[in-house]
Amino acid sequence: MKKKLLYFLIFIPGLLLSSCEKEKLGNPPASTVADFSYTISNNGYAPCEVTFTNSSLNAGGYLWNFGNGLTSTDSNPVVIYDTPGLYTVTLTCTAENNVYYNKLVKTLVVNIKDPMAGLTQVLYFTSRNPEGGGVHLVYLTDGVPQVQDFEPVELSRPYGIAVDTAHSKVYVSDYSLGVIYRFDADGKNPVRILDYAVPGQEIVDSPEALMVAGDKLYWGRPGGIYRCNLDGTSPEVYISTEGTVPEYPIDMQYDEESGKIYLVNDRTDYTGGYFTCDFTGSGMTEVIPDIDGTAIEVDTEANKVYMAVYPVDGTAVTEGGVYICNTDGSGLAKIGDYGSKATWGMTIDQERNKLFWGYKISNSNPDGKIIRSNLDGSGQEDWLTGVSPHAMQIAWIKL
Numbered sequence: 001m002k003k004k005l006l007y008f009l010i011f012i013p014g015l016l017l018s019s020c021e022k023e024k025l026g027n028p029p030a031s032t033v034a035d036f037s038y039t040i041s042n043n044g045y046a047p048c049e050v051t052f053t054n055s056s057l058n059a060g061g062y063l064w065n066f067g068n069g070l071t072s073t074d075s076n077p078v079v080i081y082d083t084p085g086l087y088t089v090t091l092t093c094t095a096e097n098n099v100y101y102n103k104l105v106k107t108l109v110v111n112i113k114d115p116m117a118g119l120t121q122v123l124y125f126t127s128r129n130p131e132g133g134g135v136h137l138v139y140l141t142d143g144v145p146q147v148q149d150f151e152p153v154e155l156s157r158p159y160g161i162a163v164d165t166a167h168s169k170v171y172v173s174d175y176s177l178g179v180i181y182r183f184d185a186d187g188k189n190p191v192r193i194l195d196y197a198v199p200g201q202e203i204v205d206s207p208e209a210l211m212v213a214g215d216k217l218y219w220g221r222p223g224g225i226y227r228c229n230l231d232g233t234s235p236e237v238y239i240s241t242e243g244t245v246p247e248y249p250i251d252m253q254y255d256e257e258s259g260k261i262y263l264v265n266d267r268t269d270y271t272g273g274y275f276t277c278d279f280t281g282s283g284m285t286e287v288i289p290d291i292d293g294t295a296i297e298v299d300t301e302a303n304k305v306y307m308a309v310y311p312v313d314g315t316a317v318t319e320g321g322v323y324i325c326n327t328d329g330s331g332l333a334k335i336g337d338y339g340s341k342a343t344w345g346m347t348i349d350q351e352r353n354k355l356f357w358g359y360k361i362s363n364s365n366p367d368g369k370i371i372r373s374n375l376d377g378s379g380q381e382d383w384l385t386g387v388s389p390h391a392m393q394i395a396w397i398k399l
Contacts, residue, residue: 029097033057034106036091045115047082052089056106059093067110084114120399121351122185124170125392126158128364133158135172137187138384140349140394145384150187154179159250159344160210160219161391164230168398172391173207173219180204180219180232185397193232203235209252209263210391213279220249220263225281239281246275246284251344253298254279262305262327264293267312274307274329287329290315295357297346299375303327306355308343322346322357324377335377339368345392348375358389 035055042048054062054075064072066079067087081087087110095102121140127133133155138145150170160173160180168185171193178196183189196205209220218227224241228234241247246265253262261281265273267290274288274296292310299306305327311320322336322343341360348355353375360368365388372383 029099030058031097031099032059032093032095032102032104034059034091034093034104036106036108038089038108038110040110040112043113044111045113046084047080048112049078049080050110050112051078052076052091054091056091056093058096060096061094063092063094065090065092081110081112084112084117086111116396118398119396121349121394121396122399123347123349123356123392123394124161124163125345125358125370125387126155126161126172126390127366128155128157128388128390129366130364132156133174133364133390135161135170135181135183135187140351147384147387148187150183151190153181153190153192158390159208161345161393162210162212162217163393163395163397164212164217165395165397167230169230171210171212171217173204173210175206175208178205178207180207180210180217182230182232186399194228194235201232201235203237208248208250211252211254213254213256218252218254220252222248225249225252225261239277241284245271245286246273247271249275250294251296253296255298255300257300260327262296262298264291264296264307267292267310272312272315274305276327288316288325288332291317294342295344295346297348297355298327299348299350301350302375304375306346306348306357308338308346308357310342322377336371336373336380341368344390347392347394349394356383356392356394358392360388362388364388 038050038052040048040050066089089108091106093104123138126135135150136147155174156176158172159175162171170183172181180194182191182193194201194204196202203226206221207219211218216227225239227238247270248266249263250266251264259279261277263275272290272292273286275286277284292312293307295308297306305325307323309317309323311318321334324335325332339360343358346357355373359371366386368388369382370384370389373380
């Protein structure tokens with residue numbers, strides 16, 4: 001018993017002394033911990049904007065390396081990635097305290113997706129023949145073009161075509177029949193989504209220009225620009241030009257970045273002209289008055305407009321052909337010829353910097369061709385012969 005009491009008397013003072021010593025040491029210095037997260041715009045497809053959110057602790061400074069040759073010392077930087085790929089992003093923090101348990105570096109891999117992955121570049125075009133018309137596609141390669149036909153449908157004058165890349169659909173309008181068809185991107189499963197003979201769909205009569213923007217299909221006809229849902233439901237007047245110009249948009253293009261519509265107005269029965277307006281129709285401006293344009297294409301990267309124009313005395317175009325100008329109408333110049341019949345189709349291959357347009361000898365016999373040139377009109381070649389080409393459009397699309 002005495003031994004136990006002695007041990008207790010020795011142990012308790014030792015424990016108290018140890019506790020006092022720990023209190024004298026104080027709290028350890030705060031460590032620095034590097035950490036961050038990020039969000040990506042455009043669903044992660046290039047080009048996109050990556051916003052980095054810094055959640056590091058007790059850091060005196062930051063050094064970012066974004067894996068693309070750029071660095072930053074900002075706390076929460078925003079970086080634009082233009083090219084697809086895997087980017088190793090490293091955040092290095094400056095420590096507030098020199099302690100061994102600092103974690104000064106955080107690394108994450110950012111995956112910028114390729115918007116063209118799984119997509120095929122295709123030229124779509126319509127044609128006329130003595131029995132009616134057809135729709136076709138050509139895979140764009142550096143080899144000889146090979147034409148593939150869509151499933152046949154009733155056609156007479158297929159003057160309009162538009163491609164919905166988001167849903168892999170192709171739309172074709174027929175001026176004479178007053179109808180619009182929708183196809184799968186490979187030319188299968190045609191559906192007549194609008195027919196002016198159907199009650200409630202009369203506003204699709206005489207459709208020519210076609211375009212897809214967002215979740216709507218738009219077409220030009222006498223009286224302005226009209227639209228519907230992509231399945232043909234809810235057709236309505238979108239931009240009315242009743243009693244004013246342009247009376248009949250026969251071809252049009254939309255530049256999503258600038259929010260502009262570019263169009264040519266029919267001159268056979270109306271006043272003609274090259275026009276621009278905002279997407280809502282406001283600011284409608286006749287850029288080049290009175291010209292008789294039948295097709296239009298816009299190079300949004302170079303701010304250039306291409307038009308097929310018939311000659312009209314007293315206008316800016318007295319010699320028919322394929323013309324180029326700036327989007328504001330300046331610098332108008334002829335760069336090519338078309339055949340004896342109207343050219344209804346033009347399109348641009350941005351991959352190879354080429355312009356395509358139709359060259360017709362007759363309205364429906366396969367005696368025409370599609371001409372391809374450089375974007376300035378030089379280097380012209382007969383790219384595809386033995387066809388009567390009408391509307392055309394190039395797209396990268398999932399088949």
